[in-house]
Amino acid sequence: xxxxxxxxxxxxxxxxxxxxxxxxxxxxxxxxxxxxxxxxxxxxxxxxxxxxxxxxxxxxxxxxxxxxxxxxxxxxxxxxxxxxxxxxxxxxxxxxxxxxxxxxxxxxxxxxxxxxxxxxxxxxxxxxxxxxxxxxxxxxxxxxxxxxxxxxxxxxxxxxxxxxxxxxxxxxxxxxxxx
Amino acid sequence: xxxxxxxxxxxxxxxxxxxxxxxxxxxxxxxxxxxxxxxxxxxxxxxxxxxxxxxxxxxxxxxxxxxxxxxxxxxxxxxxxxxxxxxxxxxxxxxxxxxxxxxxxxxxxxxxxxxxxxxxxxxxxxxxxxxxxxxxxxxxxxxxxxxxxxxxxxxxxxxxxxxxxxxxxxxxxxxxxxxxxxxxxxxxxxxxxxxxxxxxxxxxxxxxxxxxxxxxxxxxxxxxxxxxxxxxxxxxxxxxxxxxxxxxxxxxxxxxxxxxxxxxxxxxxxxxxxxxxxxxxxxxxxxxxxxxxxxxxxxxxxxxxxxxxxxxxxxxxxxxxxxxxxxxxxxxxxxxxxx
Numbered sequence: 050x051x052x053x054x055x056x057x058x059x060x061x062x063x064x065x066x067x068x069x070x071x072x073x074x075x076x077x078x079x080x081x082x083x084x085x086x087x088x089x090x091x092x093x094x095x096x097x098x099x100x101x102x103x104x105x106x107x108x109x110x111x112x113x114x115x116x117x118x119x120x121x122x123x124x125x126x127x128x129x130x131x132x133x134x135x136x137x138x139x140x141x142x143x144x145x146x147x148x149x150x151x152x153x154x155x156x157x158x159x160x161x162x163x164x165x166x167x168x169x170x171x172x173x174x175x176x177x178x179x180x181x182x183x184x185x186x187x188x189x190x191x192x193x194x195x196x197x198x199x200x201x202x203x204x205x206x207x208x209x210x211x212x213x214x215x216x217x218x219x220x221x222x223x224x225x226x227x228x
Numbered sequence: 229x230x231x232x233x234x235x236x237x238x239x240x241x242x243x244x245x246x247x248x249x250x251x252x253x254x255x256x257x258x259x260x261x262x263x264x265x266x267x268x269x270x271x272x273x274x275x276x277x278x279x280x281x282x283x284x285x286x287x288x289x290x291x292x293x294x295x296x297x298x299x300x301x302x303x304x305x306x307x308x309x310x311x312x313x314x315x316x317x318x319x320x321x322x323x324x325x326x327x328x329x330x331x332x333x334x335x336x337x338x339x340x341x342x343x344x345x346x347x348x349x350x351x352x353x354x355x356x357x358x359x360x361x362x363x364x365x366x367x368x369x370x371x372x373x374x375x376x377x378x379x380x381x382x383x384x385x386x387x388x389x390x391x392x393x394x395x396x397x398x399x400x401x402x403x404x405x406x407x408x409x410x411x412x413x414x415x416x417x418x419x420x421x422x423x424x425x426x427x428x429x430x431x432x433x434x435x436x437x438x439x440x441x442x443x444x445x446x447x448x449x450x451x452x453x454x455x456x457x458x459x460x461x462x463x464x465x466x467x468x469x470x471x472x473x474x475x476x477x478x479x480x481x482x483x484x485x486x487x488x489x490x491x492x493x494x495x496x497x498x499x500x501x502x503x504x505x506x507x508x509x510x511x512x513x514x515x516x517x518x519x520x521x522x523x524x525x526x527x528x529x530x531x532x533x534x535x536x537x538x539x540x541x542x543x544x545x546x547x548x549x550x551x552x553x554x555x556x557x558x559x560x561x562x563x564x565x566x567x
Contacts, residue, residue, distance in 0.1 A: 091260065114243060127253070127256065127260075131253040133251075134251055135246065138242050138245035140242075153253065156253070156254070156257070160257050186258055190257070190258045224562075
């Protein structure tokens with residue numbers, strides 16, 4: 050009988066469903082975990098004190114852990130993690146979850162393109178003279194960075210991976226009327 | 229909470245969370261680079277093929293009313309430099325000083341309205357064929373209403389100085405030896421401080437205090453600023469040394485929070501250590517903790533008498549092989565300025 054079959058199928062779906070809170074927590078946990086790995090790249094593999102907001106821990110430096118992977122891992126982690134965090138803060142059924150993946154991908158692409166040598170002169174003028182401190186900080190980021198086409202590809206991969214993760218989580222979430 | 233309030237509250241939470249995520253995301257991008265420089269002004273390495281900002285020396289000056297303050301500009305590699313000095317009154321904005329276009333600038337006849345002024349310089353010129361212009365950071369001018377009380381020593385007779393130290397561990401730990409060296413100073417006698425650090429973990433805080441005079445704020449007046457200078461030389465050895473100003477008051481010792489860096493292997497102007505300090509620029513390094521809300525050190529007219537000297541700190545960490553060395557000081561002078 051169709052009604053009984055439908056009810057059994059629905060009960061089965063409810064047993065497998067993920068509550069909104071679990072969805073939010075899962076996404077945030079994955080994002081924080083990925084960010085932690087990205088932070089470790091700066092602590093172990095990068096020059097101590099190279100980054101503004103990551104403390105200089107000389108006892109960690111000089112012991113490269115990630116190797117060649119460490120060169121691109123942060124470019125993947127950043128759009129991936131922040132896209133998931135954004136989705137965690139949005140309603141489960143919101144289309145803006147996937148827009149967030151695209152947005153963080155675009156932001157990271159812009160910051161990578163800003164390191165292109167053709168723009169160095171512009172950033173130099175921003176750092177010199179009387180530019181506002183926040184302008185200097187952004188300009189200094191671009192001046193000290195190195196443009197790499199591979200980073201562009203990795204950024205896109207990170208954003209795409211976030212979208213794939215959202216799709217996977219979306220298959221297990223409750224259907225009803227969470228808004 | 230009713231059904232109408234719950235969605236509204238959730239919406240506000242989401243909006244706040246999203247705003248925080250955006251700020252954190254942007255900050256983490258910028259914070260992951262930048263070469264480690266967080267200064268609001270230019271940093272060395274900002275533009276590897278460009279000159280960095282010019283420097284004005286000294287960075288802090290105190291003069292008495294009617295006195296003269298002289299500042300010098302260092303162009304830092306800018307060719308054919310031209311200068312324009314600027315001045316900002318306390319709390320004001322920088323403006324060009326008419327006719328102040330030499331590499332040095334002297335403010336004569338200082339008065340109390342000049343107190344707290346900022347002095348800077350714009351340097352224009354060429355670098356690698358390109359025209360450039362850079363502005364220095366500001367130097368601060370303080371003006372006192374009366375001449376300073378001066379403590380100075382060029383001879384360092386043993387009776388004039390007392391030595392003390394905090395040593396860890398006490399057994400088999402660091403050693404120190406202070407004495408007057410009659411020759412080899414800048415130019416003659418100087419105070420010689422020899423230090424030795426064992427291998428492994430240890431600390432040595434070596435104090436030398438000038439005993440011949442002290443300053444009593446109660447009778448001599450509240451302290452506005454302390455102006456400190458000395459010549460320094462590093463003794464043979466690999467131990468890094470950087471003695472800074474010491475203040476003793478009421479059973480406590482304080483070290484100036486800033487110094488001029490490590491002593492080098494030669495006497496001379498490049499090793500002159502100078503600083504101008506107020507009470508907030510000292511760190512308590514020995515003695516009981518101060519009471520909550522108390523000023524430590526106390527430079528007010530209620531403060532206890534103060535003595536001055538020098539202090540040097542060395543620390544050995546795990547894996548340290550041990551080292552010896554030390555430093556010498558000469559032409560030591562402390563000026564106590566009052567408002």
